[in-house]
Amino acid sequence: MATYDNKIWLLKNIRDAFIATDDTGLCEIVMAGEDFSKVFQNKAIEEKKRIREGRLMQPGPSKGKDGMGDISEEEIGREIVTQFDPYPDMDDSEDDDPLCGSYVRYEDLGGYRPRSNTAQWLDKKEQALKKAAKIKVIKWEDSSLTADQLNEMFGKFEVKKPEKQKSLLAEQLQNCPNLPYRQYLEYAKFDGTAQLGLPTKSFKIFMTMLPEKHQTYPLVVCVIASAKIKDLIGFTCYKYSIEHPDISLESVHDYGLCIAEDDGEVDWAFPCLDANEPCSKFGFTCLGLVELKSKSAMAQPPSSIPEDGMSGAFHVFSKVTDSGQSHQNPSRHNTGGSSTSEAVLSALKALNEGGGDADTGRMQSHILATEAPQYKAYKVYLQRKVRSNTCVQLGVSLYRIEIEPLVTNKHAFWSRSKYFLHSIDSVAWCQILETRGNRTTFRIVYSPNANAVYNERNNAGNSTMYHQNPTFKLHDFECDHDMAKEIVEKVNTILDLRNSPCRREYKTAKEKKLQTRRSFHTKHLS
Amino acid sequence: MSGDGSGSGSAVALVTGGYDHTIKLWQAHSGVCLRTMQHPDSQVNGLEISPTGQMVAACGYQHIRMYDLASANPDPVVNFEGITKNVSRVGFQKNDQWMYTGGEDWTARIWDPRAAPQFRCTKIFQVQAPVNAVMLHPDQSQIMVGDQSGIIHMWDLSTDQNEQLIPEAEASIQDIAIDPEGKMMAAVNNKGNCYVWSLGGSAPHPVPLKHIVAHSKYALRCKFSLDSTMLVTTSGDCSAKVWRTSDWTLLRELRNDTQRWVWDAAFSIDSRYLFTGSSDSYARLWDVEKGTLEREYCGHQKAITALAFRDQAV
Numbered sequence: 001m002a003t004y005d006n007k008i009w010l011l012k013n014i015r016d017a018f019i020a021t022d023d024t025g026l027c028e029i030v031m032a033g034e035d036f037s038k039v040f041q042n043k044a045i046e047e048k049k050r051i052r053e054g055r056l057m058q059p060g061p062s063k064g065k066d067g068m069g070d071i072s073e074e075e076i077g078r079e080i081v082t083q084f085d086p087y088p089d090m091d092d093s094e095d096d097d098p099l100c101g102s103y104v105r106y107e108d109l110g111g112y113r114p115r116s117n118t119a120q121w122l123d124k125k126e127q128a129l130k131k132a133a134k135i136k137v138i139k140w141e142d143s144s145l146t147a148d149q150l151n152e153m154f155g156k157f158e159v160k161k162p163e164k165q166k167s168l169l170a171e172q173l174q175n176c177p178n179l180p181y182r183q184y185l186e187y188a189k190f191d192g193t194a195q196l197g198l199p200t201k202s203f204k205i206f207m208t209m210l211p212e213k214h215q216t217y218p219l220v221v222c223v224i225a226s227a228k229i230k231d232l233i234g235f236t237c238y239k240y241s242i243e244h245p246d247i248s249l250e251s252v253h254d255y256g257l258c259i260a261e262d263d264g265e266v267d268w269a270f271p272c273l274d275a276n277e278p279c280s281k282f283g284f285t286c287l288g289l290v291e292l293k294s295k296s297a298m299a300q301p302p303s304s305i306p307e308d309g310m311s312g313a314f315h316v317f318s319k320v321t322d323s324g325q326s327h328q329n330p331s332r333h334n335t336g337g338s339s340t341s342e343a344v345l346s347a348l349k350a351l352n353e354g355g356g357d358a359d360t361g362r363m364q365s366h367i368l369a370t371e372a373p374q375y376k377a378y379k380v381y382l383q384r385k386v387r388s389n390t391c392v393q394l395g396v397s398l399y400r401i402e403i404e405p406l407v408t409n410k411h412a413f414w415s416r417s418k419y420f421l422h423s424i425d426s427v428a429w430c431q432i433l434e435t436r437g438n439r440t441t442f443r444i445v446y447s448p449n450a451n452a453v454y455n456e457r458n459n460a461g462n463s464t465m466y467h468q469n470p471t472f473k474l475h476d477f478e479c480d481h482d483m484a485k486e487i488v489e490k491v492n493t494i495l496d497l498r499n500s501p502c503r504r505e506y507k508t509a510k511e512k513k514l515q516t517r518r519s520f521h522t523k524h525l526s
Numbered sequence: 527m528s529g530d531g532s533g534s535g536s537a538v539a540l541v542t543g544g545y546d547h548t549i550k551l552w553q554a555h556s557g558v559c560l561r562t563m564q565h566p567d568s569q570v571n572g573l574e575i576s577p578t579g580q581m582v583a584a585c586g587y588q589h590i591r592m593y594d595l596a597s598a599n600p601d602p603v604v605n606f607e608g609i610t611k612n613v614s615r616v617g618f619q620k621n622d623q624w625m626y627t628g629g630e631d632w633t634a635r636i637w638d639p640r641a642a643p644q645f646r647c648t649k650i651f652q653v654q655a656p657v658n659a660v661m662l663h664p665d666q667s668q669i670m671v672g673d674q675s676g677i678i679h680m681w682d683l684s685t686d687q688n689e690q691l692i693p694e695a696e697a698s699i700q701d702i703a704i705d706p707e708g709k710m711m712a713a714v715n716n717k718g719n720c721y722v723w724s725l726g727g728s729a730p731h732p733v734p735l736k737h738i739v740a741h742s743k744y745a746l747r748c749k750f751s752l753d754s755t756m757l758v759t760t761s762g763d764c765s766a767k768v769w770r771t772s773d774w775t776l777l778r779e780l781r782n783d784t785q786r787w788v789w790d791a792a793f794s795i796d797s798r799y800l801f802t803g804s805s806d807s808y809a810r811l812w813d814v815e816k817g818t819l820e821r822e823y824c825g826h827q828k829a830i831t832a833l834a835f836r837d838q839a840v
Binding site: 131134135136137138139140141142143150151153154155156157158159161162164165166167168169170172173175176179182185186188189191194195196197198242 | 605
């Protein structure tokens with residue numbers, strides 16, 4: 001910073017900076033004009049000369065005082081300080097261009113420095129100006145034309161009966177009777193390319209539900225960021241049917257979007273993205289459009305992005321976790337913002353959303369949070385692989401989940417099932433799997449040896465166990481939709497409250513799987 | 527002109543604009559949006575395609591902007607400034623010599639977009655209420671100015687004299703239409719009433735011809751078909767109604783309960799089809815003869831408040 005004391009350096013630098021970065025064309029004036037740094041420099045030399053001469057002329061009393069009778073000219077010169085002096089250290093280079101090496105960076109020459117907010121703002125301003133320069137502006141001003149000229153301008157025309165003309169539109173309509181994309185028309189408004197000023201998001205979509213020959217290239221779609229996954233599906237159908245009117249597609253509800261590899265291979269380890277979630281939430285840019293029928297035919301693992309499981313109730317809070325971990329996907333370059341800010345934004349949005357609704361939402365989640373730990377028993381059906389479903393009582397409390405068979409027929413030994421008691425800390429996951437008619441299936445994932453595993457791990461005092469996946473088992477239940485929803489919400493609320501190591505482990509594993517998107521096969525899938 | 531996007535002689539241009547601050551150009555027969563243009567800081571109150579078909583003028587708050595339909599430029603090429611309030615309507619003289627507007631600053635104005643400032647011809651006509659409608663007579667010498675106080679001023683451009691019509695007291699005039707032959711003038715008001723006069727007869731003044739209770743609510747626009755056989759009125763009652771000009775009976779009610787307010791309408795050149803633009807952000811194409819919905823145009827994020835259509839190869 002010392003150099004900033006140097007007036008001449010500053011003058012020089014300001015001048016150079018102006019010349020280098022000026023785009024008004026005025027720099028020529030500056031270039032042709034006086035260089036004040038040089039002027040100052042010359043003045044400094046003159047001043048020194050003058051003072052030195054002055055001192056030499058009059059023998060000052062100081063001479064005598066010092067007792068240094070013999071003062072060399074050089075010494076006098078060195079001691080003299082004028083108001084025009086440059087920074088002392090730079091005196092050496094005084095003779096030629098004293099202040100070579102201007103510190104201005106020429107960005108055009110490849111130098112890079114981070115843009116400050118002001119610079120960006122100026123850039124924007126400049127672009128707006130450039131844009132404005134292309135627009136011809138006509139201001140209202142009063143006319144200065146004579147009456148004759150005006151009469152000429154506003155002369156009367158003879159009105160002729162317009163001739164009957166052939167409508168080009170009618171002809172074109174006739175030539176274009178079939179519009180296969182019309183059924184998806186309502187999704188056209190999510191087109192991101194037709195928006196100005198709205199945030200958008202692009203995806204590569206592989207039409208994996210079509211015959212192989214149509215799958216070579218992904219369809220690149222750009223939608224507005226607020227579009228939901230189902231809107232993205234609809235818009236994809238819309239766009240595809242415009243480009244390929246000969247291929248007929250099914251209803252939007254028959255399709256789902258799954259995570260896919262860059263080469264279009266769908267990762268079947270994951271269920272379809274939740275159709276009601278906004279697409280901005282997902283970091284994946286490669287997706288595969290799949291037919292839901294074929295999907296449900298395959299055995300589905302109980303996975304989804306963790307926050308999906310916590311439907312609604314902990315919406316605001318779940319965002320906090322998601323900023324922490326779930327969105328560390330490297331392919332997340334198209335979302336137009338960091339996951340944190342997105343999470344914060346959506347949390348804010350959730351808080352601010354339409355007054356009353358948000359309040360009731362918050363109240364509900366609050367009620368849920370306070371009620372959740374209380375014990376409650378539900379009558380549900382436990383699904384089993386080979387035998388028929390059994391009616392059980394599912395008890396959920398803050399500490400455990402118990403599954404007690406409600407035996408209706410004691411003699412039917414095949415319908416008997418075991419009694420299960422799981423400590424809540426061994427329960428890892430709970431989510432709704434699917435809804436068929438009025439029946440909803442939900443799943444509880446647990447680790448049968450959770451306590452043992454974690455104790456062991458704690459004793460070991462390191463994370464060697466971390467990479468070993470504890471064996472997870474699961475129970476599938478069936479009941480009506482409302483009850484299933486309630487149970488899943490309750491269990492998830494409790495799980496979130498406890499946040500047991502078992503659950504964390506499960507979530508970590510799941511996220512890891514989401515990130516690698518392959519080669520991770522948990523044992524419970526089998 | 528709308529050739530970009532479909533080379534095969536697709537020259538008809540449907541332009542819509544609305545509350546989402548954009549103007550969209552559509553391929554009319556397919557319903558595909560070809561281009562989106564920016565209309566910053568304001569809704570679009572009115573749209574008009576210039577006589578050459580090259581430009582579309584959009585009027586909004588404090589501005590009239592002209593966009594080049596032939597280029598891909600999303601920004602306007604001409605911007606008319608110096609107005610303090612909303613401009614509600616815009617139109618062109620048929621030889622493209624000047625442009626006329628009406629607005630909420632209680633004036634109707636003539637603009638000259640071409641000449642250098644010293645040759646520029648401008649004219650201003652002051653009324654006592656916000657102007658909702660301006661309509662140029664086909665003989666290009668008179669502009670009908672309808673205002674919110676319910677007065678229709680017939681402004682003679684060469685003499686600057688004007689004559690007034692008050693069809694209904696305390697009902698704001700919403701739109702005025704004159705048929706292409708210059709024989710009929712229609713006006714709709716905010717009570718849903720439509721008034722028709724005959725023009726250019728032996729009498730020097732308009733002669734009241736018909737009063738139609740067209741809508742139960744706010745009427746928004748009226749337009750004659752090119753063959754003068756039909757008049758369409760649009761309204762806040764979710765419908766556009768097409769009236770026969772021969773006996774003023776209802777020919778067709780084009781209703782869609784989801785469309786809410788129908789803000790604007792335009793006939794095809796053969797008077798067979800009608801475009802409407804409405805609050806549900808859709809524009810629609812109707813077959814007037816059959817009364818069927820032929821096409822829908824989806825892409826706007828908010829209500830469509832204005833549309834312009836030109837059914838000619840340019």
